[in-house]
Amino acid sequence: MTDFSDKQIDILQAAEKRFAEDGFDGASVRDIAKEANVNVAMISYYFGSKEKLLEALIIYRISGMRMELENLSHEAISPLEKMMKLTELYIARINKNKCMYQILHFELSIKKRAIDIKAYTEVKRKNMDFLNKVIQEGQQQGIFRKDINTPLIPPTIIGTFFHLQMNRPFYEEVLGLTTDEAYENYINTELTNHIKQVIKAYLLHEN
Amino acid sequence: MTDFSDKQIDILQAAEKRFAEDGFDGASVRDIAKEANVNVAMISYYFGSKEKLLEALIIYRISGMRMELENLSHEAISPLEKMMKLTELYIARINKNKCMYQILHFELSIKKRAIDIKAYTEVKRKNMDFLNKVIQEGQQQGIFRKDINTPLIPPTIIGTFFHLQMNRPFYEEVLGLTTDEAYENYINTELTNHIKQVIKAYLLHEN
DNA sequence: TACAAAATTAAACAATTGTTTAAATTAAGC
DNA sequence: GCTTAATTTAAACAATTGTTTAATTTTGTA
Numbered sequence: 001m002t003d004f005s006d007k008q009i010d011i012l013q014a015a016e017k018r019f020a021e022d023g024f025d026g027a028s029v030r031d032i033a034k035e036a037n038v039n040v041a042m043i044s045y046y047f048g049s050k051e052k053l054l055e056a057l058i059i060y061r062i063s064g065m066r067m068e069l070e071n072l073s074h075e076a077i078s079p080l081e082k083m084m085k086l087t088e089l090y091i092a093r094i095n096k097n098k099c100m101y102q103i104l105h106f107e108l109s110i111k112k113r114a115i116d117i118k119a120y121t122e123v124k125r126k127n128m129d130f131l132n133k134v135i136q137e138g139q140q141q142g143i144f145r146k147d148i149n150t151p152l153i154p155p156t157i158i159g160t161f162f163h164l165q166m167n168r169p170f171y172e173e174v175l176g177l178t179t180d181e182a183y184e185n186y187i188n189t190e191l192t193n194h195i196k197q198v199i200k201a202y203l204l205h206e207n
Numbered sequence: 208m209t210d211f212s213d214k215q216i217d218i219l220q221a222a223e224k225r226f227a228e229d230g231f232d233g234a235s236v237r238d239i240a241k242e243a244n245v246n247v248a249m250i251s252y253y254f255g256s257k258e259k260l261l262e263a264l265i266i267y268r269i270s271g272m273r274m275e276l277e278n279l280s281h282e283a284i285s286p287l288e289k290m291m292k293l294t295e296l297y298i299a300r301i302n303k304n305k306c307m308y309q310i311l312h313f314e315l316s317i318k319k320r321a322i323d324i325k326a327y328t329e330v331k332r333k334n335m336d337f338l339n340k341v342i343q344e345g346q347q348q349g350i351f352r353k354d355i356n357t358p359l360i361p362p363t364i365i366g367t368f369f370h371l372q373m374n375r376p377f378y379e380e381v382l383g384l385t386t387d388e389a390y391e392n393y394i395n396t397e398l399t400n401h402i403k404q405v406i407k408a409y410l411l412h413e414n
Numbered sequence: 415t416a417c418a419a420a421a422t423t424a425a426a427c428a429a430t431t432g433t434t435t436a437a438a439t440t441a442a443g444c
Numbered sequence: 445g446c447t448t449a450a451t452t453t454a455a456a457c458a459a460t461t462g463t464t465t466a467a468t469t470t471t472g473t474a
Contacts, residue, residue, distance in 0.1 A: 007451090021318045025232035029432060039453055044433055105373045106313060111228045121377055128381065149401040151381055152367065155374075156405060159366030160359065166312045167362075170328055174335065174358055194356040198363060201412030202405045214421090236462060246423055251463055 004060065008046050010036045012057050020099035023106060024054060024113070054107070055115055061100040062119040065093065069130045079138030083203060086134065087196050090157045095187055098165060105162065127154065135203075144203045153199065160195055161187075211267065215253050217243045219264050227306035230313060231261060231320070261314070262323055268307040269326040272300065276337045286345030290410060293341065294403050297364045302394055305372060312369065334361065342410075351410045360406065367402055368394075 004012065014036035018027035029050050033040040047053040072085055094101055104120060107113055131150060138144035164171055168183070177183045211219065221243035225234035236257050240247045254260040279292055301308055311327060314320055338357060345351035371378055375390070384390045 023230060023232055023313070023317055025230055026317065028430075030430090040432090041434080041454090042452070045451080050432065102316060106230070108376070109309060109373045110230055110233065124374075124377060125381075147404075149397060149404075151378065152371070152398065152401045155370040155378075156363065156367045156401075159368070159370030160363045161366070163362040163366030163369065164359070166316045167331075169315070170331060171358065171362075174332075190356060191359065194359045194363075197354075197356075197412075198405060198409045201408040205404075205408030205412050235460075237460090246421095247462090248424090248464080249422070252421080257462065 007038065007042070011038060011043060011046065011053070012060055015053055015057050016061070016099050016103070019054065019057070020102045024050075024103070029053075051113075051115070054103075058100070058104065058115065058117065059119055061097065062123060065097055065100070065123060069127065073130060073133070079134050079141060079143055080200065080203065082134045083138070083199060084196055086131070087157055087199050088192060090154070091161055091187075091192050091195060094158055094161050101158075101162065102165075124154075138203065145206055147207075148203065156202075157195055157199065160198075161191065164191060214245065214249070218245060218250060218253065218260070219267055222260055222264050223268070223306050223310070226261065226264070227309045231257075231310070236260075258320075258322070261310075265307070265311065265322065265324065266326055268304065269330060272304055272307070272330060276334065280337060280340070286341050286348060286350055287407065287410065289341045290345070290406060291403055293338070294364055294406050295399060297361070298368055298394075298399050298402060301365055301368050308365075308369065309372075331361075345410065352413055354414075355410065360409075363409075364402055364406065367405075368398065371398060 011032065015027075015032050018032050018035055021027075022031070029043050030040050032053075033043060043050065043053055047056055068089065069086075072082060072089070075082070075085075077085075104117070107115055108117065128151065131153060135144060135148055135150050135153075139146060139148070164187075172178070172183060175186060177186055218239065222234075222239050225239050225242055228234075229238070236250050237247050239260075240250060250257065250260055254263055275296065276293075279289060279296070282289070282292075284292075311324070314322055315324065335358065338360060342351060342355055342357050342360075346353060346355070371394075379385070379390060382393060384393055
């Protein structure tokens with residue numbers, strides 16, 4: 001799976017940066033080659049084509065994106081605490097891989113391309129299974145409300161994060177976040193807390 | 208503002224479709240011209256360039272995107288009911304203009320382009336002002352919790368919607384939505400209800 | 415009808431795109 | 445050290461890109 005040489009990883013990292021910042025169509029193979037300090041022909045030589053480079057990048061990144069849910073499922077904590085930790089893990093993972101998420105979100109919503117996202121779908125499905133278990137556990141213990149729409153919980157977490165990310169310039173101004181550190185700090189404190197509060201309130205609130 | 212001829216509107220609509228489905232860089236002016244049944248040169252003739260076409264499109268669409276918040280602010284209903292109606296209006300507006308939102312979200316997160324989004328920012332700012340008022344009203348009446356992160360409420364609403372939209376193929380399968388009508392119906396019922404429930408719980412829940 | 419402006423067209427444009435080629439360089443195995 | 449394979453390079457490739465040109469058609473007006 002990770003059978004990439006140093007040079008190939010250079011290209012993959014350069015591609016990730018350029019694809020995320022300029023989009024797949026906006027980034028030329030020459031831009032990527034320059035960013036990676038290699039000859040243009042190396043991209044075709046190693047990956048076959050620009051499209052295959054994208055596919056290789058997606059597989060390369062997603063394989064290292066698995067969450068530590070297994071540890072969480074064996075911890076002796078309440079369903080609510082599990083959900084709070086789960087939320088934190090979600091946010092941390094998206095924040096760490098925001099370039100890849102940026103690329104994925106765009107490619108997924110583009111009808112033109114038909115890239116292989118099996119790896120991505122698989123990760124999502126596993127997360128969903130775990131989520132289902134925790135929610136059911138909480139409901140059986142009478143802690144969580146009964147009418148929870150479980151599949152829409154990940155969209156609530158990830159979507160909130162990403163809408164902020166997508167409109168970063170606007171919210172930087174509104175929230176007075178002038179530096180990169182201030183923005184990063186806001187994500188790790190205020191945003192994370194907000195999302196946790198939202199999820200917590202949703203799970204516990206009774207009509 | 209709306210001083211566009213029928214032919215120009217044809218081009219704008221074609222551009223919206225192609226930009227939304229293929230991305231700005233992925234859609235060629237020839238594709239757009241073909242979709243609008245006009246000669247390629249007409250785009251330069253009417254709009255000057257591809258970039259200016261995008262700017263014209265954004266202004267054209269956003270000018271018709273204002274929400275009916277004014278009516279809402281004068282209604283004699285509780286802050287909670289206002290927030291519920293506000294949430295519905297948000298979702299309805301995004302759903303109606305999802306193509307434009309798709310384009311905007313991508314262009315905003317692309318560093319390359321420096322398009323004029325003053326109109327978009329203005330709309331967002333106005334919505335935020337209204338939102339602030341309602342939240343404060345609710346807090347003063349002792350209905351809403353005190354520690355609400357108001358700027359993060361729109362991201363929670365819009366983000367949830369858009370994450371579903373972006374991962375539509377995945378959620379269509381998970382939720383068993385086989386037809387376009389089923390998907391559209393899910394948005395108008397389950398999704399809208401979920402987001403309203405989330406917002407309601409967040410506003411009312413006390414620690 | 416006649417004339418000027420606007421609209422529309424096909425063709426050409428230079429630049430950029432992803433990819434390939436064929437030669438040159440480096441690395442590895444014996 | 446020789447040989448073969450792997451890597452790297454500059455150049456060339458055909459196709460596509462956004463845009464312009466110059467000629468033609470349509471429209472509106474007097």
